[in-house]
Amino acid sequence: MHVLILGGTTEARRLAELLAAEPVPGLRVTNSLAGRVSAPRLPPGEVRVGGFGGADGLAAWLREHEVDALIDATHPFAGRISFNAARAAATAHVPLLALRRPGWVPVAGDDWREVESLEEAARSLPGIGRRVFLTTGRMGLAAFADLTDLWFLVRSVDAPEPPHPPRMEVLLDRGPFTLDGERELLRRHRIDVVVTKDSGGAATAPKLRAAREAGVPVVVVRRPPVPDGVRVVAESEQALRWLATRPAFPAAG
Structure with missing residues (x-):
């Protein structure tokens, strides 16, 4: 199984760390960073830096590298890549999950x-x-x-x-x-x-x-919406459990 994590966030690094903590034979994880920060905090595992060339380029990358699951764990305001990911996943017929930390909620005294x-x-x-x-x-x-x-x-x-x-x-x-x-x-x-x-x-x-x-x-x-039809989870552990339910996940056999 090949998992592509669109990352650059704390949640993406946490998921990569969970996957690396107990290596699963036959599982390949690629972490993709946009490259907008000069010295990013690199997650464990394979890392690629840079864009894909829009939704079509990402779909082609998913096919070429035989990706079995795509996790969009980008920043909540990285709206363009999230919509490109949704289009690419649909085009390449790859399961997609969005990993998004919850937004802030005002409390008494906030203005x-x-x-x-x-x-x-x-x-x-x-x-x-x-x-x-x-x-x-x-x-x-x-x-x-x-x-x-x-x-x-x-x-x-x-x-x-x-x-x-x-x-x-x-x-x-x-x-x-x-x-x-x-x-x-x-x-x-x-x-x-x-x-x-x-x-x-x-x-x-x-x-x-x-x-x-x-x-x-x-x-x-306010943060932009997640594309329609995309499943969303709030924690890296939830994303890990979702991966474990995929038919191609090595442990599933």
Whole structure:
């Protein structure tokens, strides 16, 4: 059996670790990374880096490499690859599972302003605050490039490239982040509004609690939907159990 994991997330690495912990004879696992981060955390096992050339290219790769199961464990906001995966899996007749961490849920005391896109987030900011903690990564900063009257603290793994806001400080860092660290960051930079994508997970959630404690509003970009008809699980262990039910899984015999 050959399993292709479209990865780059904590959940994808966890699944690869589970599969590598007790090797199954006859099982091949390929981890695919998009290559957008200069120094990614590599999962155990075989790794390929780079795109496939759209849905048709991915379907051709699935056929050429005789893939028996495809797991889309990409970031919740990697919408294009998820739809390409659904199309490719249908074309190549390969079973597909989406592994998605649950989104965040507001609690008492949160001041969330939910929007549908980065562009809508940018349009809403002038009426909310003037010192922005932008935690949406280095991709998509062009949406905020025209906000010349606001100051931005941008946190990302790699340095962003133009276009981006003219009044900006860059903080190169990678999660997980601590609650004390997020509290201090908001205080030191006098942040009065946070912008984030609803990526879910615990690694970057402390900023939400820090904002709640400080009474700072949070602009939350809703995540795109999973393609219709694709089964979704929330945990790597669930994906492992799904794989074990596939007819081609070595242990199934």
